[in-house]
Amino acid sequence: MAAIRTENLTKNFRQIRAVQGLDLTVDTGEVFGYLGPNGAGKTTTIRLLLDFLRPTAGTATVLGGAPADPAVRRRIGFLPADLSVDPRYTTRDLLDFYGALRGGHDPAWVDALLQRFDLDPNRRFGELSTGNRRKLGLIQAFAHRPELLLLDEPTSGLDPLLQAEFARLIREMTSFGATIFLSSHVLPEVEELAGRVGILRQGELIKVATVEDLRAEARARLELRLAEPALEGVFDGVPGVVEARTEGSTIHLVVEGSMDPVIKRAATLPVVRLITHEADLEEVFLSYYAGDGNAR
Amino acid sequence: MIVATRLIRDRLRGLLWWSVGMIGLVLLTVAFYPAVKDQGQALNDLLNTLPDAFKSAIGYDARIPLTSPPGYLNARLFAILAPVLALIFAIGVGAQAIGGLEEADRMEPLLANPITRKRLAVERYAATVALLVGLIAVLAAASVVLSAPFGALEGVSIAGLVGACAAVGCLAMFHGSIAFAVGAATGRRGPAIGAATVVAVAGYLIQSLQPLTDLLDPFRFVNPWHWYLQRNMLVDGVPPEAVLGPLGVSAVLLAVGVAIFRRRDLR
Ligand SMILES: Nc1ncnc2c1ncn2[C@@H]1O[C@H](COP(=O)(O)OP(=O)(O)O)[C@@H](O)[C@H]1O
Ligand SMILES: [Mg+2]
Numbered sequence: 085m086a087a088i089r090t091e092n093l094t095k096n097f098r099q100i101r102a103v104q105g106l107d108l109t110v111d112t113g114e115v116f117g118y119l120g121p122n123g124a125g126k127t128t129t130i131r132l133l134l135d136f137l138r139p140t141a142g143t144a145t146v147l148g149g150a151p152a153d154p155a156v157r158r159r160i161g162f163l164p165a166d167l168s169v170d171p172r173y174t175t176r177d178l179l180d181f182y183g184a185l186r187g188g189h190d191p192a193w194v195d196a197l198l199q200r201f202d203l204d205p206n207r208r209f210g211e212l213s214t215g216n217r218r219k220l221g222l223i224q225a226f227a228h229r230p231e232l233l234l235l236d237e238p239t240s241g242l243d244p245l246l247q248a249e250f251a252r253l254i255r256e257m258t259s260f261g262a263t264i265f266l267s268s269h270v271l272p273e274v275e276e277l278a279g280r281v282g283i284l285r286q287g288e289l290i291k292v293a294t295v296e297d298l299r300a301e302a303r304a305r306l307e308l309r310l311a312e313p314a315l316e317g318v319f320d321g322v323p324g325v326v327e328a329r330t331e332g333s334t335i336h337l338v339v340e341g342s343m344d345p346v347i348k349r350a351a352t353l354p355v356v357r358l359i360t361h362e363a364d365l366e367e368v369f370l371s372y373y374a375g376d377g378n379a380r
Numbered sequence: 381m382i383v384a385t386r387l388i389r390d391r392l393r394g395l396l397w398w399s400v401g402m403i404g405l406v407l408l409t410v411a412f413y414p415a416v417k418d419q420g421q422a423l424n425d426l427l428n429t430l431p432d433a434f435k436s437a438i439g440y441d442a443r444i445p446l447t448s449p450p451g452y453l454n455a456r457l458f459a460i461l462a463p464v465l466a467l468i469f470a471i472g473v474g475a476q477a478i479g480g481l482e483e484a485d486r487m488e489p490l491l492a493n494p495i496t497r498k499r500l501a502v503e504r505y506a507a508t509v510a511l512l513v514g515l516i517a518v519l520a521a522a523s524v525v526l527s528a529p530f531g532a533l534e535g536v537s538i539a540g541l542v543g544a545c546a547a548v549g550c551l552a553m554f555h556g557s558i559a560f561a562v563g564a565a566t567g568r569r570g571p572a573i574g575a576a577t578v579v580a581v582a583g584y585l586i587q588s589l590q591p592l593t594d595l596l597d598p599f600r601f602v603n604p605w606h607w608y609l610q611r612n613m614l615v616d617g618v619p620p621e622a623v624l625g626p627l628g629v630s631a632v633l634l635a636v637g638v639a640i641f642r643r644r645d646l647r
Contacts, residue, residue: 137645166485168489181386
């Protein structure tokens with residue numbers, strides 16, 4: 085059974101088409117990265133999945149039920165992009181309150197979370213720094229060991245140490261079988277965690293792929309230094325070569341997909357040095373943002 | 381009732397300060413009674429020369445001298461100050477129940493928990509009413525306890541006094557329910573407070589213009605201020621509509637507010 089399934093899910097705010105005809109399936113147990121630039125419709129999608137918004141058209145099924153059903157929401161943890169609670173509440177107040185609503189937290193687990201994120205439960209929300217508010221947001225989302233986590237830009241504003249702790253927690257939750265849906269406007273934040281990503285642009289899901297497939301799509305850059313001046317056009321017609329530029333005895337190549345044909349051709353040349361640059365996933369990603377992603 | 385008890389706890393400190401204010405109002409009022417009583421007839425004669433509109437606005441009744449305890453308490457406490465204080469409290473709490481919560485972006489984290497919107501709304505309304513009942517209980521206790529030492533309880537029935545306090549509570553609940561319903565419908569606090577205030581001021585004006593014109597008479601019978609101010613409750617008892625009217629209207633406002641809140645998008 086899919087943890088999240090949407091069919092033609094659509095939300096308009098007057099003339100703004102925030103989410104358009106979204107058909108999305110997130111499988112139980114996977115970490116799904118939901119990517120898109122600001123204003124793409126990520127938050128709107130999550131709000132639809134929690135029944136905060138009612139769809140203009142289409143349906144959303146979460147954990148096999150309707151988002152409006154409290155029994156479904158009992159099994160969901162939600163991290164809003166910007167958690168706001170009564171400034172007089174201490175962390176403990178909030179966790180106790182939510183725990184009561186959820187039918188009880190496991191106190192040992194909650195204490196462990198507080199320790200892992202190093203958050204003093206007796207400080208008032210109004211006195212917490214932005215970073216500590218993020219921590220509280222995460223802790224309240226994980227406190228009831230939900231089966232599905234809807235995390236809206238969870239890693240923005242976390243320092244590297246906390247990001248590492250967050251990543252550990254995500255892996256731990258998935259090892260228990262939990263499903264993680266996390267949104268972000270930058271790829272590197274989800275690249276290490278997510279198995280699959282969906283890319284959203286102006287309310288439309290334009291790509292769903294595994295991170296591996298995205299990597300395969302990524303262009304590699306390499307440099308061949310030859311023992312003699314390079315001839316123009318030696319790489320013409322070699323599959324995968326997107327760009328070849330000659331500069332004295334150096335050839336600059338941009339390669340897409342398999343490197344094999346390029347290496348075979350290079351073998352015919354007097355190569356002195358071969359310099360490769362890391363496949364640039366971010367570039368692939370940005371190309372989807374920019375709108376030429378459909379063409380590739 | 382987890383949501384309701386949480387809201388009551390959040391507001392307890394505020395309620396404490398409002399209670400102090402209410403006790404202060406009652407104490408100041410009754411403490412001046414002995415001095416007013418000594419003015420006796422002179423004051424009464426002066427008042428008789430005033431225009432009817434003014435007399436009714438301050439709760440004047442020819443049968444009941446303003447220098448008698450029921451006349452004095454009615455004019456000084458129940459005709460305007462106590463209800464206004466209770467109204468401000470009820471409108472503030474009612475507007476906060478949903479409109480204020482949502483406007484401060486605190487609704488979504490709460491609704492991510494396994495509760496329905498209906499339960500959240502009904503519980504927060506119940507908490508609003510409970511807080512108002514608390515303030516009214518303080519008003520009633522203060523009026524009964526503090527009036528006696530100043531001789532301001534002579535000729536006043538305890539039942540009438542407590543009943544008048546209950547009527548204050550009902551009048552405040554009426555307006556607090558408007559603030560609740562508008563907040564539930566809009567998800568904002570400003571319109572909730574605005575709507576309730578406009579209704580309160582309009583109702584009061586209509587009631588105070590009543591002796592001058594019969595143009596507004598059709599509105600009298602749906603005006604909560606008319607239900608409340610039509611007679612001196614300390615002598616004549618509480619008219620049923622002063623209690624039943626606000627309760628009925630509040631029930632309708634609760635139902636409508638919750639129904640809209642359940643159907644709309646959060647903002
Ligand atoms: N409540 C709302 N009313 C009107 N427009 C909205 C509302 N919420 C979001 N939008 C618009 O919908 C689009 C998608 O927004 P959002 O889902 O917040 O994007 P993201 O989270 O990807 O940055 C944006 O153009 C935004 O301005
Ligand atoms: Mg967003």
